[in-house]
Amino acid sequence: MDFALSDDQIAMQASAKRVLERCAPLEAVRKAAARDRGPVNAAAGELAALGVREMLVATDLGGLGLGLLDAAIVQEQCGAAAAPADIIAPSMAVEGLMAAGSRDQQAAWLARVVSGEVRLACAVAERAGARDDAGVRSSASGLSGASVFVLGAADATHVMVADQDGRVHIVAAEGPGVGLRALPAIDEVRVFSRIDLDNARSEALVGENSPGRGVDRMVTVGRLLLAADTLGAAQTMLDRAVAYAQERKQFGRVIGSFQAVKHMCAEMAAELEPCRSLVWHAAHALDEGADEAEVMACLAKAHLAEVGTFIARTATEVHGGMGFTDLLGLHFWFKRIGANRQLLGGPERVRHDAARLQGWV
Amino acid sequence: MDLRLSARHAAFRDHVLAVLDSNRDKAPTSEHRGLKHPRRLAWQRLLIENGIAARTVPEAYGGFGAPPDILEARIIAEAFASTGLPRPLANQGISMLVPTLLELGTEEQKQTLVRPTLHGEMVWCQGYSEPGSGSDLASLATRAHIDGDDYVINGQKIWTSTAREADMIFCLVRTEADAPKHKGISYLLFSMATPGIEIRPLVDMTGAANFNEVFFTDVRVPRRQIMGAPGEGWAVANATLKHERGMLGDPSATKARFMRLVALMRRETVDGMALMHNPLLRDRLLALQARVFAMQANGLRVTTRQLRNEPAGMPELVVKLQGCELNHEIARLAIDALGELGLLYGDHPQLRDAGEWQQMYMYDLGLIIGGGTAQIQKNIISERGLGLPREPRASGG
The missing domain is CATH 1.10.540.10 (Acyl-CoA dehydrogenase/oxidase, N-terminal domain)
Known part of the structure; x- marks a missing residue:
């Protein structure tokens, strides 16, 4: 072992x-x-x-x-x-x-x-919670409808789109009947897009697996990697909070010598350290096709969302007023963690999926 | 990364499970009361003879004599978690004193004390904390002066579990009153039947006296009953506490507890609906499951680091804090899921799971506080793990 x-x-x-x-x-x-x-x-x-x-x-x-x-x-x-x-x-x-x-x-x-000739974006957000004003239908004349929070569309040549029945299609990003627009979002560093489809020509993926397997795999992999992204972002916020607490002086002492501040840092570390093992374990389980792999990916996503949110807030607070400013740029990590929390399902949704996978719903 | 067991370890796991399975009918139950009930001692003996308990203690001292193997220890812990059979004795004598004796005891001490302790025939209690010395243990004030061939002890200990059942005590006393506080402590081993010892049970929030106060008045202990040199008891105590931290926060036990909560929530109904189908309770359950998985995976990482002889780092430092908190949270959700039935305490036909959730919910708060409080754990994590400045030390460093 x-x-x-x-x-x-x-x-x-x-x-x-x-x-x-x-x-x-x-x-x-x-x-x-x-x-x-x-x-x-x-x-x-x-x-x-x-x-x-x-x-x-x-x-x-x-x-x-x-x-x-x-x-x-x-x-x-x-x-x-x-x-x-x-x-x-x-x-x-x-x-x-x-x-x-x-x-x-x-x-x-x-x-x-x-x-590198093809770069694929993914329009599957509706699989993890469809709004009334989004959704893609497939018919003989092509794909129609809309999908929001398309990932990876900024430099994509093609988009993988899931329709309402869970079938996955590939459309050309600049093909007729395809409109991609960046969404105005709090996290401005990455691009999230909306795709509008109007009888767009597409190639349906026609493998042997039942419809839904492909899109579910995409969502699971996306959730795992969003958890990994939050792990890294939260670790940076914690590292920066600890470094700041060792530099910043008040009352003639570095603030990291005050127990109130030390314990904030300790709580962040205590929550985050097991998360690293959780993400590794979930990724390894998916690679091995282990029984609990999908459950673990869901729980990793949900748990990193919770721990990430706690750290984003607490690390900002350790920086005092400076944490709130644009000068330090901490907010880029704060916003990234916040975006990761909602993408492909917020923690409540993802935990519900984990319960369903275990037959508990 | 490879989570499969080697052929040798897989064979060992099969051996452990086979021994446990074929001796299931010999396991003690809650009916077999008393630490020295013959059935309990026989179960312990059976486990030692089959290499499932006291596995790495040399045969000469009453153990099984296998070389240390972290993975085997883990396999054993998981086997008990999965079968639900009673674990080997893991009292303070076995888990804390024996490893310390093997490391620092004299040959005579090892010969006379280890075997009966391992077999459950000699029960120990720990005389560390005092009313004025909790987190700041090194400030302890129980003193011992030399009179002829004896130490003469006066003072008081508190939080002494199993003091009434114990045959022996391992006890920290101040032998050099003028030395700096960490330097004047000695580590004595003596009988609880020694004249001058008075025990008062300390009733806690569970309604039971899980702990005691122990008073010493002119208690005479032969000078040779010391572990380590006079004045070096603090180092010996630290060797012991290192073993205590390993006792608290076993992730396989946490997983077993979580699975019992899952069973409860699938079985128990309110308004004709299983608790599992209450979306709010279920969401809390899943949030806990994520933490159970995280601590299990963290445990795998700790085991791997031990196998590689890597120094303890953050994964080890967070185990006590996070593990005890998680256990308590699982019990808390069980109490909320039980609702009013979670208020029952004592014999009643509607009592669920023999009242274990009520018991754990209260007792586990004690575990969050004991063995280094959550706040002391956070000091340790921030100082040793993150490199933040140390707490000021009042005197004597």
């Missing part, structure tokens, strides 16, 4: 951390929030150079054949840097193609994903 990262995984973690620190410092995060595409493309390019495009693709399809634990490790570093690029949508797309596509579709699309 060995519950730890492998040497390769530790090396990849270090590489991801290094390149993101280089290409996504706070100034780049600020520019991305102001809709400057320069830093976004730089970060995406650095991640691609790490091999994230081919990471999850099977070796016989030209990929590296790595697993979701590897993806979670990289995504954690994206969260830690509040990076303007990430691997959530690309990972969901690869896993969705594998679960919903035919053998030919997998080979054709994944080859183009690995080469």
Whole structure:
């Protein structure tokens, strides 16, 4: 038994951390929030150079054949840097193609994903809670309707869209009848979009699995990686709070020597440390196809949402008034954690899904 | 990452489960009252003979004599959690004193004390805390002066569990009154039948006296009944406390408790509806399940770090705080789920699960406070784990 990262995984973690620190410092995060595409493309390019495009693709399809634990490790570093690029949508797309596509579709699309010719966004939010004014229907004339909080659409060539029956389709981002618009959102560093479809031509994924399996896999993978992102973001907030508490002086002492402040930091660390093991365990369980894997992914998502929210608030508070300002930029992490909490289902919804998976509903 | 057991460890797990399963009818139950009930002692002996209890204690001292193996210890803990059979004795003598004796005791002490302790024939209590010395244990004031070949002890201890049942006590006393507070303490081992010892049960919120006060008046203890050198008792005590922290917060026990709560919520109905179908209670249950999974995974990480001989870090430091809190939260949800029935206490036909939730809800608050309070744990996490400044030390450092 060995519950730890492998040497390769530790090396990849270090590489991801290094390149993101280089290409996504706070100034780049600020520019991305102001809709400057320069830093976004730089970060995406650095991640691609790490091999994230081919990471999850099977070796016989030209990929590296790595697993979701590897993806979670990289995504954690994206969260830690509040990076303007990430691997959530690309990972969901690869896993969705594998679960919903035919053998030919997998080979054709994944080859183009690995080469970088195709970049896939994911429009599956309605699977985790559909609003009255969103939803996609499929008919002989094409896809119609709308999906909100599309992930990864900013530089996508194609969008994987789930229809109301759980079938997954691929549409060209700039095809006729397809409209993609960025949504005005609190977290401005990443782009969340709305897609409007009006009899758009699409390719339906026609693998052997029953409809719903593909989109459910996409949601599960997305939830896992959102949890990993929050893990990294919360760790950064905690680290910064501890560093600030060791610097900032009041009453002639560093504030980190006051028990009130020490205990805030200790509570954050005590809540966050087991989360790292939880995310690893859930990712590993999904890679192994373990019985409880989906339940664990849901619970990791829900728990990181709760712990992340607690840390986002508490770490800001440790910084006193400065935490509230734009100067320190802590709010980018605060907003990221808040966005991760709601995307693909808030904690109550995700816990309900976990209960359903266990036959408790 | 590989969570599979090696062939050797899988075989060991099968062995443990087979022994437990084939001896199920010999296990003591709540009917077999008393720490030294023959049935309890026989069960302990059976577990030791099969290498399930006292596994790594040398045979010469009454153990099974296997080399230490973290994973085997984990497999054993999980086997008891999954079968629900009574665990090996894990009192303060076995879990805290024996490892300390093996590390720091004299050969004579090891020869005479370890075997009967392991077999449950010699019961110990711990004389550490005092009314004026709780979190600041090193300020303890019970004193012992030398008179001929004896120490003569005067003072008072508190929070002494099993003092009335105990044959022996391991006790911290101040032997050098003028030394700095951490330097003047000695660690004595003596019989609870020694003249001059008075025990007063301390009734707690559960209604039972789980703890006692122990008073010493001119209690004479031979000078050779000391562990470590005179004045070095603080180091010995720290060796013991290290073992206590390992006792609290076993994630497999937490998971077993959680599964009992799941069973309760599926079985118990209100207005004809299972509690599990109350969405508010179920949401709280799932929130706890996430924490149970997290602590289990954290436990896997701790085990792996121990297997690799890596120094204890944050994953270890948070176990007592988070584990005890989680246990208490599970009991709290059970009480809320039971509603008014959670108020019943004592024999009644409508009492559920023999009242264990009521008992745990109260007793576990004691565990959050004992063994290093939650606040002391937070000091430790922030100082050793995060590198924040240490609390000021009043005197003697």
